[in-house]
Amino acid sequence: MKPLAGVTILDLSRVLACPFATMVLAELGAEVIKVEQPGSGDETRGFEPFFPGGLSGYFAACNRGKKSVTVNLRHEAGVQVVRDLAARADALVENFPPGTLARRGLDWPSLKAVNPRLVYLSCTGFGQSGPYARRKGYDTVFQAMSGLMSLTGERGGGPVKPGLPVADLASGLWVAIALLALLQGRARTGEGGYCDFSMFDGQVALLTIAAARWFALGEVPPRLGTEHPGRVPSASFRCADGRFLHITASDQHWRPLCRALGLPADESLATNAARLARREEVMAMLAGALSRLTRAEAVAALDAADVPNGPVLSLDETLSDPHTAARGLVGRAARPDGGEVPALRIPYRFEGFDSPEPAALPGLGADTEAVLRDLLGYDPARIAALRAEGAI
Numbered sequence: 001m002k003p004l005a006g007v008t009i010l011d012l013s014r015v016l017a018c019p020f021a022t023m024v025l026a027e028l029g030a031e032v033i034k035v036e037q038p039g040s041g042d043e044t045r046g047f048e049p050f051f052p053g054g055l056s057g058y059f060a061a062c063n064r065g066k067k068s069v070t071v072n073l074r075h076e077a078g079v080q081v082v083r084d085l086a087a088r089a090d091a092l093v094e095n096f097p098p099g100t101l102a103r104r105g106l107d108w109p110s111l112k113a114v115n116p117r118l119v120y121l122s123c124t125g126f127g128q129s130g131p132y133a134r135r136k137g138y139d140t141v142f143q144a145m146s147g148l149m150s151l152t153g154e155r156g157g158g159p160v161k162p163g164l165p166v167a168d169l170a171s172g173l174w175v176a177i178a179l180l181a182l183l184q185g186r187a188r189t190g191e192g193g194y195c196d197f198s199m200f201d202g203q204v205a206l207l208t209i210a211a212a213r214w215f216a217l218g219e220v221p222p223r224l225g226t227e228h229p230g231r232v233p234s235a236s237f238r239c240a241d242g243r244f245l246h247i248t249a250s251d252q253h254w255r256p257l258c259r260a261l262g263l264p265a266d267e268s269l270a271t272n273a274a275r276l277a278r279r280e281e282v283m284a285m286l287a288g289a290l291s292r293l294t295r296a297e298a299v300a301a302l303d304a305a306d307v308p309n310g311p312v313l314s315l316d317e318t319l320s321d322p323h324t325a326a327r328g329l330v331g332r333a334a335r336p337d338g339g340e341v342p343a344l345r346i347p348y349r350f351e352g353f354d355s356p357e358p359a360a361l362p363g364l365g366a367d368t369e370a371v372l373r374d375l376l377g378y379d380p381a382r383i384a385a386l387r388a389e390g391a392i
Contacts, residue, residue, distance in 0.1 A: 002029025003353045007183065008375075010085050011035065011066065012094035012101075014042045016139070016165060017199060018123050019062040020172030022093060025179065026065030027346045027356035027367050033085060033371055034063065034362065038070040041364040050245035055335050055361070062172075064333050064343060065359030067367035070392055077391035079104050084376050086111045090186075091119040097136075098128050108194045118192040119182040123175055127198030137199070146203030151210055153223040160223075167203050174202045232275040232282050233257075236312055243295035244312035245302075247286070253307045260305040261289040261298075294309065368392055369390035 007030040011022045018044065019034075026032040036042050047058035070086075072078040083106065086092055092111065093130035094101060101107045108120045122128065125137035143149045143161055178195045186192055213219045213229065221229045226246065234248040249257050251272055257263040263285060269275050275282050295311055302309040313321065319330060324362055333343035343358035357384035372378040372392070386392045 001354060002356070003350070004029035007031070007091070008033065008089045009179070010082075010092040011088040012096070013080070013094065013123065014095065015044055016062060016168040017171040018093050018095045019044075019170060020174035021179070022066065023062050023064050024176050024346055027359050028348075029354075029356075032066040033083060033089070033367075033375075034066040034068050035071050035085070036068055036075075036364060036376070038072055038365065038389055041068070041070070045364065051335075051341055053335075053337060053339070055337075055341065057341075058334070060333065060341055060343070060361055064361055066362050067371055068362035068365055069368045069371050070365035071368075072391050073104060073106075075389070075391040076151075077386055079106065081372070081376075081386070081392060082106055083111070083114055083373075086118060087114045088375055089115070091120060091121070091183060093121045093123065093175060093179065098122075098124055098133055112192060112194075115192065116131075116192055117186060119179060119186055119194075120192065121175060121182070121195040121197060123171065123197045123199065125198065126200045128196045130316055132200070139165040141166040142171075142199045142203045142262055144201060147207055147210070151221055151223065154225045155223060155227070157162040157223060167199055170206060171197070171199045171202045197279060227279075227283075228275070230276070231272060232279050233286055235283065237287050237290040239290050239293055239295040239298055241294040241296075245290065245295050245298050245309055246312055247302065247307065247309045249307055256305040257286075257302070257307045260301040260307060261286070261293075263289055331358040333358040334360035336361055336366065365392075 004025060007025075009022055009025060009030050009031050009032045011018070011034045013019055013022065022034070023030045034042070040046075042059060042063070043058050044059040047056050049057040051060070071081050073082065086106070092224055102110070108122070111118055111120060124133070125142065126132035126135050137145075140149075140161055143166065144159070147168070149159040149161055152162060176198060178197060180193060182193045198219070209230075210221050213221050225370070226236040228248070231248065231250075236244045236246040239245055247257070250269060254270055254275075255265040258261040269278065269282060293301070299309060299311055318324060324330065329345055329347070331343050331345045332340040335341050341361075345358060348357050369383055370385075372383050373380075
């Protein structure tokens with residue numbers, strides 16, 4: 001048994017943040033009913049990259065384990081289908097612009113009247129209120145406006161975005177946490193609840209240590225590349241073979257680090273405060289020592305001295321790493337045409353419950369008839385009529 005078995009989530013979201021959240025919940029055991037536009041579906045079904053046969057890798061990355069139901073939300077009969085689904089769901093997640101679902105009678109107040117136990121989450125760029133509520137935005141917009149992009153980049157260079165859509169992915173995790181919290185709250189009170197989640201808010205909330213430097217010191221952290229503003233050494237160094245190695249060391253690692261690299265352990269640099277004050281000197285000393293070792297030699301020496309380090313791996317190196325294989329991080333997911341595609345596993349290993357495994361990908365609308373028949377009790381004639389009039 002999986003921990004979320006018996007929980008039904010109605011997913012009215014598209015693209016990345018919320019679909020990522022509901023995929024996590026689906027592979028933890030929830031029944032996720034993904035509502036898609038007839039004919040086209042979630043727009044990411046058309047996003048590159050594509051596997052042979054035309055399956056979108058983008059769609060596959062965040063929609064495993066769901067049931068796909070195609071409903072036309074511009075048709076009143078289609079809206080009624082969603083109302084009926086919401087009446088039987090435990091949770092609903094949507095990422096329409098503010099006010100869109102209210103005009104169709106699918107907002108929180110309307111559906112609460114239908115299902116008082118419903119947990120409802122709205123995910124928007126800037127929230128349901130505030131001066132930016134009507135602004136549109138994407139992942140990189142939130143990275144820029146939250147301050148994240150200003151913190152990222154080489155010393156003296158311009159802002160840089162991370163290599164992944166971290167605002168979208170982090171928002172997905174925030175959404176999953178909120179839904180689980182609301183479901184737990186409902187278990188105690190018997191009443192549903194609502195969450196107004198803003199992706200901008202989610203990114204600002206992640207500023208944590210950077211914000212702490214502002215709160216405590218009035219400091220706006222500068223861009224330092226791979227260096228840490230409050231710890232030395234914590235940076236990536238180029239080795240003799242041109243590969244990079246990242247080292248993060250605390251005070252207890254200073255002497256072992258120096259010994260491993262054949263450097264004198266300067267006792268005046270034994271504390272982080274001293275190393276911070278002499279950052280340039282320490283970095284130059286370490287860079288010189290590591291430039292004389294290959295990455296493999298440096299890793300071996302530092303591992304033997306128990307100094308925290310990690311080779312800066314490329315994506316292909318990470319996915320083929322023996323530890324990645326040993327942990328089973330790459331699995332296989334069934335695709336709608338009967339084949340399989342590689343898939344990243346949800347990173348949990350449970351005891352007492354079944355661990356999540358990559359689940360099958362839904363074909364567009366493949367579950368419409370079964371869900372309407374089995375969950376809503378619609379008879380074949382009603383389903384056929386809805387299909388004929390373009391509601392599903």
